[in-house]
Amino acid sequence: MIRAGTAADLALLVDLESRCFGSASWGSGLLEAALTADQVLVTTAGDGYAIVRVVADTADLDRIAVLDESRRRGVGSMLLEAALDRAARQGATRVLLEVADDNAAAVRLYDREGFVEIHRRPGYYPSGAAAIVMERVEVADSPPHGTVVA
Ligand SMILES: CC(C)(COP(=O)(O)OP(=O)(O)OC[C@H]1O[C@@H](n2cnc3c(N)ncnc32)[C@H](O)[C@@H]1OP(=O)(O)O)[C@@H](O)C(=O)NCCC(=O)NCCS
Numbered sequence: 133m134i135r136a137g138t139a140a141d142l143a144l145l146v147d148l149e150s151r152c153f154g155s156a157s158w159g160s161g162l163l164e165a166a167l168t169a170d171q172v173l174v175t176t177a178g179d180g181y182a183i184v185r186v187v188a189d190t191a192d193l194d195r196i197a198v199l200d201e202s203r204r205r206g207v208g209s210m211l212l213e214a215a216l217d218r219a220a221r222q223g224a225t226r227v228l229l230e231v232a233d234d235n236a237a238a239v240r241l242y243d244r245e246g247f248v249e250i251h252r253r254p255g256y257y258p259s260g261a262a263a264i265v266m267e268r269v270e271v272a273d274s275p276p277h278g279t280v281v282a
Pocket residue numbers: 152153196197198199202203204205206207208209210230231232235236237238240241242244
């Protein structure tokens with residue numbers, strides 16, 4: 133259902149970006165760079181994608197989007213989980229993202245996946261919406277509280 137993006141996906145990504153983000157779309161140069169750096173995941177159906185970038189122990193979820201007609205069917209959650217899994221396998225212990233505070237769908241999706249607000253930047257977007265910076269700390273491999281590790 134989800135695969136790594138390749139150079140052959142550039143046209144698909146350009147199309148998905150413009151249909152999902154309109155005037156806020158990334159240009160093809162940025163998308164090409166993300167593909168070259170192996171940061172892109174796409175659905176096999178070609179109806180959604182995510183871009184996750186890992187630097188040292190921190191991953192940034194730079195993009196996630198699903199075509200309008202495929203939304204509310206779990207595709208976004210699946211992409212997010214795949215991105216988190218990839219980030220963890222590349223050594224990330226935390227994941228950061230930025231979302232407009234009026235993007236209820238995305239905020240709800242991130243909230244459900246364990247992201248918490250760590251910062252808010254009022255008026256950050258051209259619309260006047262605030263940016264919420266959210267973080268998810270990977271705790272799966274941590275010992276439970278109180279456990280003494282020899
Ligand atoms: C955000 C986005 C990726 C979600 O994709 P999706 O495939 O619809 O997500 P899912 O079907 O996995 O939904 C998961 C949960 O997110 C929440 N959610 C998704 N869409 C929602 C909406 N329109 N309103 C409220 N909650 C919503 C719900 O809790 C949902 O679970 P539920 O359907 O069981 O109630 C999609 O709406 C999108 O592409 N938006 C435009 C691009 C965008 O804003 N990207 C994020 C930029 S930060």
